[in-house]
Amino acid sequence: MKKKCFTIGFTLFLLATLLISTLKADAESYSSADRFEWQKGPATISLNGIASINIPKSFSFFDEENTKRFMAENPPAPNGSEIGSIYSMNMDSPWNVIFEIHNIGYIDDRDKNDLDADELLESHKRSPEGQQEKASTENDSYVLRWDVEPTYEDSKHQLRYSLGWRDPLLQNGIVNYKVNFLTREGYISVILVTPSHYFEESRQQFEEMVLQHVKINKGHTYEEFDASVDKKSKLSLINLIPGGDGAATTKKTERLTLLLKGLIFIVAASAVVFAFFTIRRRQKHQTFIASSLKTESTESNILTHKNETD
Secondary structure, eight states: OOHHHHHHHHHHHHHHHHHHHHHHHHHHHHHTTTSSSOSSSEEEEEEEETTTEEEEEEEEEEEEHHHHHHHHHHSSSSSEEEEEEEESSSSSOOOEEEEEESSEEEEEEEGGGGHHHHHHHHHHHHHHHHHHHHHHHHHHOEEEEEEEEEEEETTTTTEEEEEEEOTTTTOOSEEEEEEEBBBBBEEEEEEEEEEEEHHHHHHHHHHTTGGEEEEEETTTGGGOOOOSOOOOEEEEEGGGSSTTHHHHHHHHHHHHHHHHHHHHHHHHHHHHHHHHHHHHHHHHHHHHHHHHHHHHHHHHHHHHHHHOOO
């Protein structure tokens, strides 16, 4: 009995110790967060005047400065294009959103039907970036895969995809689900960051609570592009996707190959047609000469016969 009571008491002691440690860690975390400034939702936030976002309740918005500072202390490190971020104040939503802006000029989406997921995946594997990512993975069994295959929503001018290295069994890791909103100046990236095992639930919340509330402001929409005054990017839609440069080169090579084959076919066909008509013309000419000779021979025979008769 005493042994049982001791076991129960020791278990309660461990639980109490764990709870105190957790609360202490949370307190330190909030103390760290106090060094940053944010705006609590619900609120409407401007994204560099190009777009706006409605921040939902229980979420907070970090501006560009605070986003970069926070990311510098809490990986992934900023890349310099961040203009804001959203963080949940609720532990039931273990995800956050990062906003990036890329004013690289208007992107022509004429290659929207060339987004081959398998080809892009293989292209990224062969690329220096893909090789470097593979070398930096902690687990040799990690494989490169699409969490979301590249998809372009023509009516909304949105390009979405998620590519990353995953453990084939546990699916461990962090998912970066990127949605690019095309504008007349370039594009705005809205990126969901969440643990891979929570991705589907996070994605649903992200699309309902954030993605549907991003609005490109009038004067900056994709449809308002003016070729006479607006800068046009050298990049196409496929270049925005990992592996896209290699895939685009492959596509260009294929097009050149097809064009070359087409030219060869046209030249060959033209040569055949030319030869055909040359032969036909020669045959007609020979037939005409033969016919003329035959006519002359006949007329000569008639004249000879007539002279003999006379």
